[in-house]
Amino acid sequence: MNPYNPGSLALQERAGVRALADHIAPSITPTLRPVAAAFLELQPMLVLGAADADGRVWSTLLTGAPGFVRATGPRAISVAASLPAPAGSPVGTIALDPRTRRRMRLNGIGRPSARGFTVEAEQVFSNCPKYLQKRELYAPDPTTPTTPTTPPGAPHHGTALTPDQERFVRAADTFFIATVAPDGADASHRGGNPGFVRVDSPTELSWRDYPGNSMFLTLGNLESDGRAGLLFLDWSSGTTLQLTGRAHIAYGPEASDRTTRFRIERSVETPNASPLRWSSPLYSPANPPLSQDPV
Numbered sequence: 695m696n697p698y699n700p701g702s703l704a705l706q707e708r709a710g711v712r713a714l715a716d717h718i719a720p721s722i723t724p725t726l727r728p729v730a731a732a733f734l735e736l737q738p739m740l741v742l743g744a745a746d747a748d749g750r751v752w753s754t755l756l757t758g759a760p761g762f763v764r765a766t767g768p769r770a771i772s773v774a775a776s777l778p779a780p781a782g783s784p785v786g787t788i789a790l791d792p793r794t795r796r797r798m799r800l801n802g803i804g805r806p807s808a809r810g811f812t813v814e815a816e817q818v819f820s821n822c823p824k825y826l827q828k829r830e831l832y833a834p835d836p837t838t839p840t841t842p843t844t845p846p847g848a849p850h851h852g853t854a855l856t857p858d859q860e861r862f863v864r865a866a867d868t869f870f871i872a873t874v875a876p877d878g879a880d881a882s883h884r885g886g887n888p889g890f891v892r893v894d895s896p897t898e899l900s901w902r903d904y905p906g907n908s909m910f911l912t913l914g915n916l917e918s919d920g921r922a923g924l925l926f927l928d929w930s931s932g933t934t935l936q937l938t939g940r941a942h943i944a945y946g947p948e949a950s951d952r953t954t955r956f957r958i959e960r961s962v963e964t965p966n967a968s969p970l971r972w973s974s975p976l977y978s979p980a981n982p983p984l985s986q987d988p989v
Contacts, residue, residue, distance in 0.1 A: 697722040697817060699877045702914025709949050711908040718907065722819045724769055730798055730818060731765035734789055738762075738831065738970055743786040743872020743881035743923060744779035744804065750938045750960060753872040753881060753925035754778045757968050763789065769815045777804050777811035785813060786872060786881035792829035792929075792972060797821050801878055816878060821907060825885030827867050827975035829929060834969060844932075847965030854896040854958060862935055863891055863899065863926060867975055872923040873915035873941075882912045887981045894955075899924075903943075903952035904982060913952070916941050922956060929975070932968035937961050 697719055698706070706712040726734075739757045746752060756762075762774040771787075779785055785804040790797040801817040855863065868885045884891075884901060891901045903913065916922065920942060926935040939959040943952055 698909070698911075699875050699914055699918055701875060701917030701919075702910045704917060705910040705913050706908065708945075709908070709910070714908045715910070718909065722817050722909075724815055724818065726765050726768055726771070726800070726815060726818055730820070733791075733796065733798060734763045734765060734771065736760050737789045737791060739789075739968070740773060740775075741788050741790070741870045741872075741881050741883075741925060742778060742804075743788075743870075743874075744783050744879050745874055745921065746778075747780050749921070750923070751872050751874055751879075751921040752778065752923040752936055752938050753870045754936065755870075755925060755927060755934055755968055757970055766812065771800060771813050771815070772807060772809050772811075773813070774810045777806050779804055781806050784874065784879040786879040787813060788870065788881040788883060790826070790870075790883055792827060792975075793831060795823035795826040795828055795978070797823075797826065797883065799881065801880055823978070824906065824980040825904060825978050826883070827885060827977050829972040829975050831970060832973055833971035844966045846967050850963045852961045852963075855893065855961065856896075859935060859961070859963060860893045860896065862928065862933075863893055864889060866891055866926050867977065867981075868927070868929075870925040870927075871912060872925075873912050873919070874921055875915040875918040880911050880915055885978060885981065887977060887984055889984050890981075897958045899937075899956045899958070900944075900953055902982075903954060905950065913943055913954070916943060916954070924956065927968065929972035932966045932970060933964065934967040935961065935963045 706715045756775040786801045798820045802813045802815040920940045922941040924937040941956040
């Protein structure tokens with residue numbers, strides 16, 4: 695079964711990478727290999743993307759002691775957290791480990807369970823370490839339960855970025871993006887040197903599409919639907935900024951020249967949302983220099 699939807703296929707054709715995408719398509723399977731299950735059980739965080747009851751797409755950070763995410767069979771995982779989406783919804787998840795620059799994605803159907811929720815896997819695959827910044831986890835001790843020293847603050851809701859939130863976004867070297875399409879949901883990551891996300895106005899962001907794995911799952915979903923949810927994380931304080939809205943792709947004259955433009959409809963900033971505290975980053979050597987960076 696072809697893992698690509700029509701939006702992804704169209705982008706692969708436009709970029710001239712259809713043969714490469716077909717070659718790597720078998721790496722997307724509905725089953726968890728033992729190495730993937732072992733990786734998941736070591737992770738203290740998971741990002742989930744899904745649409746809410748009103749159809750808005752959000753990207754949400756979930757955290758817990760290692761083992762809070764675990765495989766319960768070759769095609770299912772259990773997560774000790776509340777499902778931030780309606781029961782039976784398509785969900786996309788990404789487990790990203792800054793300590794090792796490894797990441798894996800698992801997309802499927804989310805359902806509440808006695809422990810929290812489960813995801814019945816439909817797509818499982820790993821990605822290369824491109825654009826992943828290396829960080830060390832220094833609090834809490836990753837071998838102990840992740841009990842926050844400071845409880846999460848009250849969420850701040852809005853429809854546009856505040857000046858402080860604009861600075862937050864401009865300083866980001868990583869964000870997560872959730873997308874949806876008729877065939878399911880997906881959660882992925884984008885990374886680069888600080889400034890790679892541009893704030894074009896309090897309600898508009900944009901970023902260049904860097905060369906990736908040629909699957910075009912995220913951009914394919916945007917071509918098919920357009921709804922998206924972004925998650926920015928302050929790695930040192932645990933504050934999260936969630937944005938939901940719509941995105942489209944602006945194409946340049948070259949096949950590889952693509953920019954994603956995102957219009958904000960709703961925002962939620964939560965102080966101390968995560969109990970995890972991470973070190974300053976060691977930037978990925980794959981990050982392209984920005985126009986203002988020294989060459």
